[in-house]
Amino acid sequence: MAERNRAMIVVFLLCVIAEKRAAEGYTLDVCASCHANATCDDKSDGSGKVCNCKYGFVGNGRTFCQDKDECQIGASKICGQHTTCHNTYGSYYCTCLAGYSPSNNMAIFIPNDGTHCQDIDECRITGLCGEGGQCRNLEGSFDCSCQLGYQVHNGTEPFHPHRDKASCKVVDCGHPALVEDTVVLSVTGTTYSSVAMFVCDKGFVWRRGDNRSVCGADGLWRGPTMVCEAKCGPVPLLAKSEVVWHNRSVVIHRCVDGYHSWRGSNVSVCNSSGVWQRATLRCIEISCGPPLTLPDTNLLWDRTSRPGSVVLYECMDGFYQESGNNISTCLLSGQWGKVSVKCKAKCGPVPLLAKSEVVWHNRSVVIHRCVDGYHSWRGSNVSVCNSSGVWQRATLRCIAKCGPVPLLAKSEVVWHNRSVVIHRCVDGYHSWRGSNVSVCGSSGVWQRATLRCVEIKPAVNHLFVLNEKCLHWRAEKYEEDTEVYKVTYIGSRDYQKSFHDRRKQFLSSKADQLELCLNLLPVTNYSISITAVSSRFTATITTNTSLPVPTAPVVHYREFTTPIPTLRLRRSPNTLDPISLYQVFVLPVEGIMMFDCSSPASSDPSVKIKSSTEYITAQIDVTHVGTEMNFTVGDGLYYGGFFNAPLENGRNYYITLRAVSQWKSALKSSCVLWAKVRGTSYVLMVSSLSAAATIGLVAFIILVGYSFTWFFKSK
Numbered sequence: 001m002a003e004r005n006r007a008m009i010v011v012f013l014l015c016v017i018a019e020k021r022a023a024e025g026y027t028l029d030v031c032a033s034c035h036a037n038a039t040c041d042d043k044s045d046g047s048g049k050v051c052n053c054k055y056g057f058v059g060n061g062r063t064f065c066q067d068k069d070e071c072q073i074g075a076s077k078i079c080g081q082h083t084t085c086h087n088t089y090g091s092y093y094c095t096c097l098a099g100y101s102p103s104n105n106m107a108i109f110i111p112n113d114g115t116h117c118q119d120i121d122e123c124r125i126t127g128l129c130g131e132g133g134q135c136r137n138l139e140g141s142f143d144c145s146c147q148l149g150y151q152v153h154n155g156t157e158p159f160h161p162h163r164d165k166a167s168c169k170v171v172d173c174g175h176p177a178l179v180e181d182t183v184v185l186s187v188t189g190t191t192y193s194s195v196a197m198f199v200c201d202k203g204f205v206w207r208r209g210d211n212r213s214v215c216g217a218d219g220l221w222r223g224p225t226m227v228c229e230a231k232c233g234p235v236p237l238l239a240k241s242e243v244v245w246h247n248r249s250v251v252i253h254r255c256v257d258g259y260h261s262w263r264g265s266n267v268s269v270c271n272s273s274g275v276w277q278r279a280t281l282r283c284i285e286i287s288c289g290p291p292l293t294l295p296d297t298n299l300l301w302d303r304t305s306r307p308g309s310v311v312l313y314e315c316m317d318g319f320y321q322e323s324g325n326n327i328s329t330c331l332l333s334g335q336w337g338k339v340s341v342k343c344k345a346k347c348g349p350v351p352l353l354a355k356s357e358v359v360w361h362n363r364s365v366v367i368h369r370c371v372d373g374y375h376s377w378r379g380s381n382v383s384v385c386n387s388s389g390v391w392q393r394a395t396l397r398c399i400a401k402c403g404p405v406p407l408l409a410k411s412e413v414v415w416h417n418r419s420v421v422i423h424r425c426v427d428g429y430h431s432w433r434g435s436n437v438s439v440c441g442s443s444g445v446w447q448r449a450t451l452r453c454v455e456i457k458p459a460v461n462h463l464f465v466l467n468e469k470c471l472h473w474r475a476e477k478y479e480e481d482t483e484v485y486k487v488t489y490i491g492s493r494d495y496q497k498s499f500h501d502r503r504k505q506f507l508s509s510k511a512d513q514l515e516l517c518l519n520l521l522p523v524t525n526y527s528i529s530i531t532a533v534s535s536r537f538t539a540t541i542t543t544n545t546s547l548p549v550p551t552a553p554v555v556h557y558r559e560f561t562t563p564i565p566t567l568r569l570r571r572s573p574n575t576l577d578p579i580s581l582y583q584v585f586v587l588p589v590e591g592i593m594m595f596d597c598s599s600p601a602s603s604d605p606s607v608k609i610k611s612s613t614e615y616i617t618a619q620i621d622v623t624h625v626g627t628e629m630n631f632t633v634g635d636g637l638y639y640g641g642f643f644n645a646p647l648e649n650g651r652n653y654y655i656t657l658r659a660v661s662q663w664k665s666a667l668k669s670s671c672v673l674w675a676k677v678r679g680t681s682y683v684l685m686v687s688s689l690s691a692a693a694t695i696g697l698v699a700f701i702i703l704v705g706y707s708f709t710w711f712f713k714s715k
Contacts, residue, residue, distance in 0.1 A: 037065035037090065056090035082117040082140065099140035129161055132168035144168075148217055149192030173215035181228040182211075192217055200228035203248035203270075232270035240283035241266075251276075255283035257332065258307050288330035296343040297326075307332050315343035320389060346389015355398035355442070356381075366391075370398035373444060377419055400444030410453035411436075421446075425453035459483070459532035460539040468545045470517040473530060477512065484508050484533040487516060491524040495663060499524075522548045522578055523663045547666040550579045550659040559676045563647045567655065567674055569629040578661040581640070584618040584631065584674075589652040597658060597671035617644045633677070651679040 031040035034051035038061040043050050051061030059065035070078055070092040071085035079085050079094035086093050086108075093108045096117035102109045109115040122128060122142040123135035132150030136143055136158065143158035146168040152159065155166025176187060176196040181204045185197040196213040200206045209225035216222050230248050237243075241253045249270040255261050264280035271277055291301060291311040296319045300312040309330040315321050324340035331337055350361050356368045366383040370376050379395030386392055405413060405421045410429045415422045419440035425431050434450030441447050462474040475483060484506060491501030501524060507516055520526060524545050531538040555569055569582070587595055595614060617633065619640030633655055634646040647653055655675040661668045 033062050035059065035062055035065040038062070054090065056092075078111075080111055080116045097140065130167050132170060133161075151217075151219065171215065171217055171219050173219050173221050176213050176221050179224055179226065181230075182224070182226065185211075189215075191215060196221070196224075198224045198226060200226070201248075204228035204230055230270065231274040232276045236268050236276045236278045238279060238281055238283070240285075241281060251279070253279050253281050255281070258286055259283040260286050260332075260334070286330075286332060286334050288334055288336050291328055291336050292339070294339065294341060297341065305330055311336065311339075313339055313341045315341075319343040320346055347385035347391055351383045351391045351393045353394055353396055353398070355400075356396060366394070368394050368396050370396070374398040374400055375418065399440055400442055402440035402444055402446045406438050406446045406448045408449060408451055408453070411451060421449070423449050423451055425451070428456055429453040430456050458539065459535040459537040460485075460530050463530065463539050463541050465528075465541060465543040468543065469520050470515055471528065471530070471541075472513075472515050473539070475509075475512050475514060475532070480510060481534075482508055482510050485514070485516075486531040486533060487518075487528065488531075489518060489520075489526050489528040491521060491526045493524055495523075501526075520545050522546065523661075547661055547663045547668050548578060549668045550661045550670050552670045552672045553582070553657050553659050555657060555672055555674050557673055557675065559678060561678050563649055563677065564632055564634045565655070565675055565677055566630055566632045567657075569625070569631070569657065571625065571627060571629075578663075578668075579622050579659050580662045581622055581660050582620045582625065582629075583616050583658045583660060584620075584633070584639075584644075585614055585656040585658060585671075586617045586633070586645075586647070587614045587654040587656060589654060595656065595671075597669060615645075616642050618642050633675075647677060649679065653677040653679075 030049040030051065034040050035053065037057045038051045038053050038059075040049050041052050042048075053059045053061050053065035056068055056070075057065040058068045067087075067089050069087045071087045075083045075085035075094070078092070082097045082100040083094045084097060086095065091110075093110055094102075094115075095108055096102050099120055099122075100117040101120050102115050103118055104113070104115045106115075119137070119139055121137045123137045128142070129135045129144035132147050133144045134147050136145065141160075143160055145157045145159075146152050149171055150168040151171050153167050153169040155164050157166075159166035161167070171192040172190050173192075173194070174190055176184060178184070179198060181201050182198045183201050185199045187196045188194045192215055194215040198211045198213065205228065207227045207229050209227050211224050211226045213221045213223040232249070235243060235246050235251045238253050240259045241255050243251055244254050245252045251268040253266045253268070260283065262282050262284045264282050266279050266281040268279045269277045286307050288305045288307075288309065290305070291299065293299065294313055296316050297313040298316060300314060302309065307330050311328045313326040313328070320343065322342045322344040324342045326339065326341035327337075328339040329337045347364070350358060350366045352358070353368050355374045356370050358366055359369050360367045364385040368381045368383070375398065377397050377399045379397050381394050381396040383394045384392045399419050402419070405416050407413070408423050411423045411425050413421055414424050421438040423436045423438070430453070432452050432454045434452050436449050436451040438449045439447045457476040459476050460473050461476060462472075464472055466472055471487070477483060485508075486504065486506055488504040489501075491499075493499045501521055505516075505518075507514070518528075520543075522545050525542070526545070527540065527542050529538055529540045553569055553571065555567070558565075558567070585595070590613060617639075618631065619642050620629070620631075621640065633644065635644055636646055637644050653676070654673060655677065656671055657674045658669050658671045
């Protein structure tokens with residue numbers, strides 16, 4: 001818009017100048033003012049000349065004629081269907097989309113001559129779909145399918161040979177399957193429409209059906225439907241028998257269950273005339289006949305003697321079944337199964353009890369007592385013959401006299417009688433495996449309890465801390481059980497009252513010797529408790545963690561020529577940071593100089609360091625340092641009681657930053673080279689080194705760690 005406004009102003013000024021010159025008698029040359037992309041044409045009214053932008057450009061014809069983007073109205077509107085429009089400087093051209101070609105057979109066109117994009121018939125290309133494939137042209141594309149006798153492979157129909165992996169593969173039905181009682185006579189192949197011919201096997205004749213099998217388009221054989229039968233026809237059947245084996249010319253028979261063979265052959269044979277010579281086997285029913293009779297028994301029987309028939313033997317009145325089997329079954333062998341029942345008169349001889357003797361009896365009552373060396377223990381000592389003729393035996397139990405009760409180590413007897421003793425462990429001991437019951441055996445000997453009493457010990461003992469972080473202890477266990485330990489530790493700091501570190505964790509182990517390493521923080525007093533969960537026993541230990549060497553400050557080494565350089569320190573604030581303070585050292589580079597970072601870092605300004613040349617110019621408490629600190633060397637102020645003296649002009653200095661950690665009497669420090677201030681009178685030997693070598697020296701000093709020494713020699 002601004003450009004158009006400027007053009008209108010220019011036109012206006014040109015018109016003013018033209019009028020002025022016309023008044024003065026001048027004639028304006030319009031064609032000389034036309035734009036390079038414009039033509040000078042006669043006005044339609046013949047009054048003069050006018051500038052018009054050429055075709056493909058738009059503008060006022062004089063000050064500007066810019067390219068016209070014909071494609072912005074859309075390719076289909078300017079080029080036609082299935083096209084892409086391409087703008088050019090002052091014009092444009094069209095191309096056809098994939099699958100289409102221009103009607104003028106040119107790569108590009110402008111549709112003012114009627115050129116349009118028409119579909120390409122890809123199917124004119126022979127073999128485009130591969131062997132067995134047939135092509136179908138589509139608008140702007142094409143697809144493929146398989147001809148009859150071919151099947152699609154690695155895909156589905158229709159498919160595109162350039163996009164898909166599918167192809168057409170010839171149908172193969174494989175070897176034709178045999179039909180029962182037939183053999184293959186001939187096969188023309190295994191592909192689509194191949195034909196296999198069958199004939200009946202030797203000894204069989206073709207009764208009905210088609211003897212041809214044809215390979216179908218789906219890869220399966222169709223047919224044959226022929227039926228072949230043996231020359232002698234179906235196998236012969238005999239009464240009360242079954243066929244156990246047969247082939248084309250021989251059949252073997254046997255009698256069914258419940259019948260047995262009686263005379264005759266059990267084989268039928270197909271003779272040369274095609275007629276069965278039937279077996280002469282005769283099957284008659286199996287019969288076991290009448291069952292055996294046994295003394296003192298009655299038979300319960302249905303009067304049948306076929307296989308499976310059953311006879312039940314029952315003792316007569318006044319008798320009872322003493323032993324044996326009382327059921328007999330008719331077997332396939334034609335014999336009754338063995339029966340062994342024995343019947344005795346009711347009550348019979350007097351009953352006898354173990355370890356006892358009869359002291360009196362009659363026909364219905366018996367009195368028992370224990371023999372010498374045994375005594376009665378529970379139960380009745382009387383046996384009675386009841387109305388059913390059965391002895392109701394005495395329940396007397398006789399046990400041996402085992403003498404004094406047995407004693408076990410570290411145990412006491414809590415209850416006993418003549419045959420049972422119960423033990424328990426005395427105070428200070430607990431039971432570990434084994435039975436706590438002693439029993440008097442039938443032989444008169446005590447079967448002693450297997451109880452083992454072991455001394456009660458703390459579940460956790462020999463507790464100590466190794467390397468300020470790892471707990472070691474011994475587990476007192478008496479079995480291979482898993483013990484769960486709860487470890488709780490609480491940390492505090494004398495110099496940081498608001499600090500608290502309270503954590504806990506669990507450990508599950510079967511071991512007797514255990515170790516657990518904890519992430520204990522530095523400069524902290526810890527109280528650690530270990531509880532064995534199963535025994536609820538707790539052991540406690542205290543430990544103190546030491547002061548670590550602080551990490552070297554992160555600074556960027558710089559060199560200055562100003563006597564009051566400003567240095568920068570960046571750090572991450574951390575409530576657990578062990579750093580107490582920072583000290584800034586000024587090290588003049590004169591003669592041979594040595595600096596030891598591990599030298600005492602006194603915070604007292606009155607305490608002088610050992611060198612007369614190097615000095616502390618500032619001491620800053622870490623609580624006064626945030627995430628970033630700017631410090632100007634030689635500003636003439638006091639920092640922590642130390643005077644930040646101005647640097648002398650014309651001298652060379654190294655500025656070193658020392659981080660100091662203090663806790664009680666412990667002190668640790670680390671140093672880093674912060675900057676170099678260059679003067680004019682002294683030149684260090686290292687000043688002749690390249691910048692890369694100087695940075696390497698700084699990196700070496702940082703890597704030294706806890707303390708380092710520099711040696712310098714002036715030229």
